[in-house]
Amino acid sequence: MNTKSLSSQGHRLPATISFHRSLFHGLILLAVSLFPLFAHDGETNPSANSWDASRPDSHAPIHVMGDHTHNRGEWMVSYRFMRMDMDGNRAGTDSLTPEQVLQNFMVTPLDMTMDMHMLGAMYAPTDQLTLMLMAPFLDMDMAHRTRMGAQFTTSSSHIGDMSLTGLYKFFDDNRMRAHFNFGVSLPTGSIDHTDATPMAAVAQLPYPMQTGSGTYDVTPGITWLGQTDKLSWGVQLKNRIHLGENDRDYTRGDRLESFIWGALPLGQSTSVSLSLDYADWQDYDGADTALNPMMVPTARTDLRAGSRLDGGIGLNVKLPGGHRLALDFTLPVSQDLDGPQLETDLAATLGWQKSW
Numbered sequence: 616m617n618t619k620s621l622s623s624q625g626h627r628l629p630a631t632i633s634f635h636r637s638l639f640h641g642l643i644l645l646a647v648s649l650f651p652l653f654a655h656d657g658e659t660n661p662s663a664n665s666w667d668a669s670r671p672d673s674h675a676p677i678h679v680m681g682d683h684t685h686n687r688g689e690w691m692v693s694y695r696f697m698r699m700d701m702d703g704n705r706a707g708t709d710s711l712t713p714e715q716v717l718q719n720f721m722v723t724p725l726d727m728t729m730d731m732h733m734l735g736a737m738y739a740p741t742d743q744l745t746l747m748l749m750a751p752f753l754d755m756d757m758a759h760r761t762r763m764g765a766q767f768t769t770s771s772s773h774i775g776d777m778s779l780t781g782l783y784k785f786f787d788d789n790r791m792r793a794h795f796n797f798g799v800s801l802p803t804g805s806i807d808h809t810d811a812t813p814m815a816a817v818a819q820l821p822y823p824m825q826t827g828s829g830t831y832d833v834t835p836g837i838t839w840l841g842q843t844d845k846l847s848w849g850v851q852l853k854n855r856i857h858l859g860e861n862d863r864d865y866t867r868g869d870r871l872e873s874f875i876w877g878a879l880p881l882g883q884s885t886s887v888s889l890s891l892d893y894a895d896w897q898d899y900d901g902a903d904t905a906l907n908p909m910m911v912p913t914a915r916t917d918l919r920a921g922s923r924l925d926g927g928i929g930l931n932v933k934l935p936g937g938h939r940l941a942l943d944f945t946l947p948v949s950q951d952l953d954g955p956q957l958e959t960d961l962a963a964t965l966g967w968q969k970s971w
């Protein structure tokens with residue numbers, strides 16, 4: 616058992632996470648400053664100077680949100696199905712057996728599946744500003760084992776936190792585009808999910824099984840896109856900051872995410888992509904007094920932080936009539952969790968977009 620991470624205090628990043636964070640964000644800044652060199656071209660065709668939204672590789676891998684803006688008067692609707700599989704616990708970068716977790720807790724989580732159905736709409740009132748509305752619906756199941764050897768599963772299912780984002784384009788030249796992401800997330804998800812457990816017929820579910828943050832959140836970000844004759848690329852940095860405290864007296868930890876991707880067109884309508892995502896998130900402030908932190912690690916506010924680097928591969932197909940279909944998979948390259956916490960093994964996203 617990793618006693619160092621068990622004893623760490625809330626809302627402070629472990630040293631290894633701060634190091635990874637600095638390293639990865641440094642690499643992203645370096646990449647952003649080098650990209651204009653690749654994007655440089657001496658072509659005489661004036662349209663070659665514009666970023667081309669009609670290319671199949673112009674959209675980011677489908678798990679990246681708010682990656683593009685639209686021209687004035689354009690609409691887009693989208694649906695995404697995302698599945699995330701978590702199996703087994705870890706503390707730091709080490710895997711833990713259920714028996715190791717049960718040395719310190721009455722109950723251990725074994726695995727979790729999260730399904731998300733995400734509806735999206737985009738509309739551009741001007742060439743500079745695109746508005747985006749997103750509504751997630753979450754469906755989660757978590758399997759557990761008790762010290763006595765009993766197994767049980769809890770479930771929650773509800774609309775998540777809806778968000779409204781303004782994407783403001785501030786650069787559009789030399790086959791590159793850049794925009795700011797200004798998002799507000801509303802507490803439409805629930806923080807009051809209960810289910811039956813061996814301890815109680817109606818038990819408040821621990822933090823990861825709640826479908827909302829319970830707070831108003833802001834999600835500032837920046838996105839930079841570019842194209843060459845052969846490929847498209849993009850970089851996005853995004854932060855989720857939780858404002859205030861929710862009705863159950865806690866605040867989720869803030870989350871920093873960065874995405875970097877490249878996409879290669881295969882003909883007129885298909886593209887393939889590779890991506891690298893880095894995220895880190897912090898511990899919670901406050902606590903839900905209905906949860907017993909001695910019972911299960913998912914009820915501990917100081918065992919929530921972590922960081923993860925994911926590699927992704929994606930496919931994107933343009934169809935007639937403004938339709939697009941996309942599929943991508945992301946796999947962790949490394950993850951460092953303030954645990955015991957369930958580790959992520961795989962995420963898959965299938966999406967459909969229609970614009971007019």
Ligand SMILES: [Cu+2]
Pocket residue numbers: 683684685691737970
């Ligand atoms: Cu769009």
